[in-house]
Amino acid sequence: MRLLRRVLLALAAVVLAVVVLAAVVPGLLAPGDPLQTHVRDALLPPGPGHPFGTDQSGRDVYARVVHGAGRSLGIGVLATGLALVVGLIVGSLAGVAPRPVDVALMRTNDVLMAFPEFLLALVVVAILGPGAVNVAIGVTLAAIPVYVRLARAQTQVLRRAEHVEAARILGVGAFTTFRRHVAPGVLGALSVLATIGLGSSILAAAGLSFLGLGPAEPSPEWGLMLAGGRNVLGQAWWIAVFPGLAITLTVLAATFLGRALRARAEGRRA
Secondary structure, eight states: OHHHHHHHHHHHHHHHHHHHHHHHOHHHHOOSOTTOOOGGGTTOOSOSSOTTOBOTTOOBHHHHHHHHHHHHHHHHHHHHHHHHHHHHHHHHHHHHSOHHHHHHHHHHHHHHHTSOHHHHHHHHHHHHOSSHHHHHHHHHHHHHHHHHHHHHHHHHHHTTSHHHHHHHHTTOOHHHHIIIIIHHHHHHHHHHHHHHHHHHHHHHHHHHHHTTOSSOTTOOOHHHHHHHHGGGTTTOTHHHHHHHHHHHHHHHHHHHHHHHHHHHHTTSOO
């Protein structure tokens, strides 16, 4: 079992490395133009010239999947990073604030946590309107409550630690004590959670794009490509299957690595 876990961990790292490479330098993996149409080559099955086939407009599915990594991963990373920062600020504030402020912040947070993340993101994007930026905002707002709760819990634990009490006794200011001795520990816990949350953010962004609330055609984005292939699934399965596999493998890899990091942080075997 230990060898199997190591193999799966290595595979997950390789998958994420390839996705990051595709997001940063897509032209290195797919030199073709993902927007170039060839009507005569429409709905070609996977073959030597088009390893993932072509879509209804004759566009190369492989090129679109590779170039779509930047948008899908970018939205997920942006949403996760913003949620981590906001969660750190609000959660830490709740952890050190007077009880009335703490109660007000956490009751509001509990109300938001009562809604599934995807549903909350869907409501936000429905209010703001479709678009990649609004999808990132919706996914960010939906993810924040989890980070707030963890940041508050970690802050309350660390503020009672012996080294923090010693700093107070020595006359170190409250802000300096928090910055040096509390914030790094809270940020470490949130970073582990963010690795797991990255997969959820990518999946939520793809789901919103699938519903037509994300980037518009002809933008190469995995959720949008998945939606474009659903009506011809019986005739041209590759249009939806390959972006669907990209979403699945990326989410699984990010989640597996995140769980391994959390297990290591908790002192358990991954």
